[in-house]
Amino acid sequence: MKYLLTSILILNFFISGFAQGTALESEPNFITGIVMDENTKEPLEFTPVSVYSSEDSTLITGGITDENGIFSIEVKPGKFYLLIEFISYHPKYVSNIEVLQSVQLLNLGNILMSSNATTLQSVVITGEKSETTFSLDKRVFNVGKDLSNRGGTAQDILDNVPSVTVDLEGNVSLRGSENVKILIDGKPSGLLNSSSGNGLKAISASMIDRVEVITNPSARYEAEGMSGIINIVLKKDKKAGINGSFEVSGGYPENYGVGANVNYRKGRSNFFVNYGLNYNANPTTGYIYQEIFGKDEIPATYTVRNSRRNSLSNSFRGGMDFSISETQTITGSVLYKYATNNNNLPIRYYDYVFSKDEPRGRFEIPTHSYTERVENESETSPTLEYNIDYTKRFNTEGHELKAAFKYSKDGELDQSSYNEGFINNGINEGVSLIQRAENDEDYHDIIGTIDYIHPFGKDKKFEAGFRSQIRNISNDYLVENFVNGQWDKLEDYSNQFRYNEDVYAMYAIYGAKWKKLSYQGGLRAEYTDVKTELVETQEKNPRSYFDLFPSGHLNYELPGQNQIQISYSRRIWRPRFWFLNPFFTFSDNRNISRGNPNLRPELTDSYEAGHIKYWTNGNIGTNIYWRHSTDVMRFVTILNPDGTSISQPLNLAVSDNTGLEFLFMYNPVKWFKLDGSVNLFKNIIEGKYEASTWASILLVGLENWVPDLLSGKNAEFQARFNYRAPVDVPLGRRKGMYIVDFAMSKDFLNNNATITLAARDVFNSRRHNMELFSDEYYRISDTQWRRSPIVLTFNYRLHNAKERKRQDSWDGGGGDFEQGGQM
Template identity: 40%
Template sequence: MPHPAIKSLSIIVLLLIFSSTTLVSAQTNTTAFSITGTLRDEQKAPVPFANVVLFQQSDSVQVTGAVSDEAGKFSIKAKPGNYFIRVSVLSYADKKIPRVVVANQDVSLGTVSMKSSAEQLDEVVIKGQKSQMEMQLDKRVFNIAQDLSNIGGNAAEILDNVPSVAVDVEGNVSLRGSQNVRILIDGKPSGLAGISSPDALRQLQGNLIERIEVITNPSSRYEAEGEVGIINIVLKKNVNQGVNGSFTLNAGHPANYGGSFDLNYRKNKINLFAGYAVNYRATPGRGSSFQQFWGTTELGLDTTFSYAEINKRTRGGISHNVRFGMDYYLNDLNIITGSVLYRRSDGRNSGRYQFDDFDGNGNLFQTVLRREEEREPENNIELSLGYRKEFAQKGRSLTADFKWIETDETELADYEEQRPEALIIQRASNTEDERNVIFQLDYVHPFGAKGKWEAGLRSGNRRLQNDFLAEQQNEDGNFEVYSGLDNNLIYMENIHAAYLMAGNKFGKFSLQAGLRGELSDITTQLPEENITNNRLYFNLFPSAHLSYEINKNRSVQLSYSYRLSRPGFRDLLPFSGFGNTRSLMVGNPMLNPEYTHSMEGGYLLNWENGSILSSAYYRHRTGVIQRISIVDSVGFRRMYPINLSTQDAFGLEFNVSYTLQNWWRLNGNLNIFRSITNGEYEGQSLYADTYTWNSRVTSKMTFFKQYDFQAGINYRAPRNIPQGRELSTYSVDLGLTRDVLKGKGTLTLSVRDLLNTRKRRTIIDEPDQYSNSVFQWNARQLLLTFNYRLNRNKENKNRNNQENSENGPDDGDF
């Protein structure tokens, strides 16, 4: 029998071939003519990069459009008929050209005069200063290019600068304090987002990213996966006519060298796009800890034991990201998009651990040194095919998407442990192979003046296999399997979903509600232990969004969603690492999903010089997955995930943007929340009640009309966890930028973590163990970046990328 994904792909290809053949045949019967013109301002200078849109005269339906080139010229193809044209561009008043009649010849409009608008120019200044965050009905959009500390960084570093989002030293992403967040690329799962490895985000260069979308209460349109919501990373893609693009080079200390480009070529019905990024890094990390364990054996012998650890690690290597694709416009209403994305990384990691062991009286009795050298090659390839059909009725659309993801990663490590009595040689291999096949169909149908309903189907097949083996060299020089560290895990996941949702605007009220059904068929196998765990369950996930526009400057939003979080792949692995044998991160193949009810209310206030968005939220979770620390018989720790009972989280969040002067603006975020976790494990209470907060404040100034300077402060307050406490952390980031080469290039100098304080500090205090640890991955980073834009200015690039992204159906207001 053929694979289900192959059958789905065959059906899609046949549909696309049929549609394209029919549509192309239909359009050959009518000749299209050109409508041309040249845009000039009041000083007779050309007006480039303006949006020129053609509408039908009879019903004002949008037909097609174009963008003026650097000389202000534009050209639009149109069939015979009666039309009007609307021209819009930053800093100019909109221009309407009525009564454009196309008969049996090309139409020349000659010179079209554009007038500067002082009122609109003021509006542009305010919007530009607030453009780091934009509000939509069910998400917040962060245009990351406006944040100087993001330039030259990778995806993990960029996410760490987004309000409400944090990335820990291991690369795990959390939103509003929870790591149960779904990360997507262009609205879909991707190996670039770290489906099975959080380190993947460090290998995705920020120069390929256009914007970040944070969806704290997703509608039924999205997958139900993710307790606190979805983070969508939108990659760059441009559809301007002709050739345009950007090129970036960066160099930094500690070792951080790279370059990238993204290019776009648009002519008539074809739009070609491509991007490439290469980066070499050697990121140092260091930490220390003190561990103490005490108790007695069955014979009454004292087992009190403690040790101090000092570790130094380096994580790095070279990575390549390649992306290319094509849009083919069958006509003005039908488009086919195909793209290929490939990533290759060759990681080189090393570590040195020193353990000073103390007896029950606190006397040092031995020192152990452990060294690690690891190679980590990885390949990721993604094939995407999409079809989008627009209808004559504005806002009505049908999209079909197919995606194939293949990932293979191998971790090969050699260990040398020097003890007083012997030299121990060990090695470990960890192979991860993953395949994802996704098909999605979405339909949007407007009704009335402001309403629309949507429906969709989605089917996803995912298979992962992880083979872990640790060995130790014996006296004869041969390697033998290390006891208990030979595991093979197979994870198979089939998720089938359908959704229906509708929304409308009633005066000042906007309402959107939906229902999603998901059938989950998940199997976890441990062949060597003959263990199979199969889960088959069906769930309904409702969502609702309500907004009320008090006036043009004030609005209120309410939302609700029901979601689930399936265990992550790393949480299921029995073993995935062997670097520090005294503190192993292990998984639990028997984990169950957790479920979340999420409610949120928001108030948005805009005024002449700024805006503030205040939100209150509540989440109730069941089956909460929490890592706990287990002490084995030797006195070493294992970090082990289990399903606790419940968790309730209450929070207040504030996002503020304020313009002090034309040259100085401030952005701030404050998230205050309380989290109550209640559960037990093997008779041990794991209750935690914490009040905590985190904040980020950014100040951006323009000096001498040439230099932009930015300073940002991040702070994460201490918080209680089920077995102890995480201490506070803070950091300061700086950036300075200047445009060069007549505005076509930009130089940026940035410093991340100026004071070298971004460290994770944790205390575990239990009846049988005590731990105090400090660790830092990303030390202070100095980075110099040069960006050159080809036929693309900054404002135009941002606007067009946002309007033409490929992340699924339109999410605009009703």
């Protein structure tokens, strides 16, 4: 607590000094306004605005509107007129503008642009924004444009974002690294606390507006996330009155969903509600085959899974924005999620002992006799989250103070029963082992942030902020055997785990622009205090550490809509809770996975250089990156003499990840558009385990090709191909896979409704294949966690008809300093 109080006092003194000091300076003069479509009253983003002298019509200066159609241009006192030009609109002149020395901000209000009907008709090519728009450090994936996501979840959406992959257990990777921080609306969310995969599946795709990927974040962002940050932005409309969308979906295997997003804006108040209901029944299949190399005999086991997982999730989010005054806004929201899972998980073990000279393999093992273990699992996981955000805007454009508070509570109760018996030549010999397990998890999270932004003139800006996060997690795990009519506790597998983590952070950033060069430098300081405890065995592991996280960005604008950027940041990856929890799973008592409460955080230095080029019909981005990481966490599988195995994460290695990434969009004709990404990277990992040294070199190509055909009136067809190359892991290799998606949609009812048919993974090729090999054993596994469905979705938009005019893919560029954004 003393660190918290000290940090707040320092920050308050720092901000007060800046606010008082700048009050003595001469304020610059600005012309501001909002450029809007005359008919729809929608803001026109990234529209050029030129300022001319009224005396001799010479060009004085200019600017461009932001994503809300707002422009703010610094000028000296005098008389001017504006010329505003935008594709598909008539040029707009605003005359008789006089700027006085005594007026620092001249607001021209709403400036309406009328469309050029002839030009507009010739560029009608698409229904919504480009699927992916990107600047040098942030790219935005617009969810509504990807047809294959209709009727899906957040997990399906992330799996289709360029350079992002989601494995079969729901773990998210960015550029081949799982150490990525996932946020919702710029903040950590209770939806993702205990298990990111389950949390992502609980968020309906219909609730999501866009996904932002930040590969090399600046010091203003939380230092967590080695490979970057993924921010999921939920829907909240800005239009006046009531508007929204409603969605119903159904598919095979069983997959049903209902979604609603409603917004009501009037005067100073804006109310928003999101709701999503999802039910799915997923078949799970897979096998593990292993051999233990002995002197004369080779014991082998062939383990087969054919399971069924049923899940039902409800997600509700509601809140309001209220303008206290013209310069102050407060937003409050509440999020509630309740999910249940009922799973039937049978496992069969086929055991056999091969002789040295006998042909071996899983197909050589006799299958007439086997051990069967059946798990029946029920799980409930409620989440409740409160958010309050406050924004204070000062007289100077961009000068503001933001504060936010979040509290979330997440629980998960998992109860399982196990019956195990032996089938001998088709005859069931009865149940020989009865067990049960209970996993009761409770999670509390409190986050408070303060962010202060102070521009100096047009091209300079200072930022500072403070953040605190307090996490308390408890996990009680109990495993029992039923023996002689009573339940006996298994001491080796039962305990109570406590995890407390406090993180306090402060940052400062200075950025400026000189001609075509933008630069920004920042420093973030974080103090972390962690305590873990196994209550029953009284094992405690307190630790604390202080780290500095510098960042820097250079951006240079070249002629012809070209930009280049060089950036650096230092990042940290603290072990996730399920990496630390020593009691992870007991469903397969021969292959147990557990966490490691003694893990240390990984630290990474990240370097990146990028280039972006825009054309009228497309864009292309190229990035070269290198990440050097220490204390790398990797799962290691330990095979015991009795044939059972234990997998747990260890700090083993140092890694160097070098990559080359391409992202592009090409729209040559009105009926065809192609989006794609290629990520080639080489990951060199070196580590030691039990006196043995291992090294792996990985060369991977991740491709994501999305042709989009718009040949029919108000209709689209989309195909996606995704290839994931093999990956080296400790003592083995994870095999590659390819995924093909198809989707088509048709608009009707005056573009107020859309029906979509989406088939994800049409060839059922999304499977997890791995091989492990050493001098003592060999293991191969193949798993499919869930079968991707074919889904039919109906979407209806209330007072929010789909517009079918083309939008430029220019995203403003400018790098981190130009884009801003607070998290």
